[in-house]
Amino acid sequence: MFSVTMLGILVTMALAFARALMGPTVYDRILAVNTFGTMTILLVAVFGFLTDRPDFLDIALLYALINFIGTIAVLKFFEYRDLGHPGQQNADEEG
């Protein structure tokens, strides 16, 4: 059961990976990286159950947090071309 799940996750990883490689636009790549991160989280979790160590779930959760922060940083960079940008609201207030 878990092996089949693992196989499915690996196939999804391959698909997301192909999109990241080909990706005509930047958004394709960002989405592919995000999907790939999610797949890694699932892979770690399923691998934990596959080897009878469900405590891998905690690690998977921490991966999820990192993935989230990374995606936000990437999107912020793409929106403003600058990581230290104060954001839309503050910019309007100052301007």
Add this chain to the structure above:
Amino acid sequence: MLLGFLAVTAIAIVRLHNLFAVVMLGGIYSLISAGIFVELDAVDVAFTEAAVGAGISTIVLLGTLALTKETETTPKKIKPMPFLVVLVTGSALIYGTFDMPVLGDPTAPVHQHVAPRYIEASGREVGVPNIVTSVLASYRGYDTLGEVTVIFTAGIGVLMLLGGRRPRKAGEKAEAAKKKPARGAGGKSP
């Protein structure tokens, strides 16, 4: 399978010239290696790889991209000498791996030296249930102390670099705030 992904990612990173895509692929590379580390049962290493490789270094590289151009300028000619050096070094390293014991081999030298003693005696000598913790905190205590010193120094350095500018900025702002009404008053009085 994951190693194949890793190889394809590395080749793609070398081939691509759009640096934003390269940063993205770098994140994928770290995630793949984290997955490989998990499957090799090195969960702590995998976690560090995911946090540093996929999290922090992607963000730092993006910050660098914000300061530079987004496309790579590459010389088109392939220089033979560096290529040769890389080839020779790589084949020497691969030749070196032939002498290494098989992965997970219990008779490997690394498992024969001090590890049995740690496994047998650490509970009695140190009293910590986790053997890795007792090795780090007691058997290699001085080593760990040195590492902590290095990290502490680095932390102080970063804090000085980051925090050194802040009081001055606040002072400048306060001065500017003081100057403004003073100037206005100066303009009115004469």
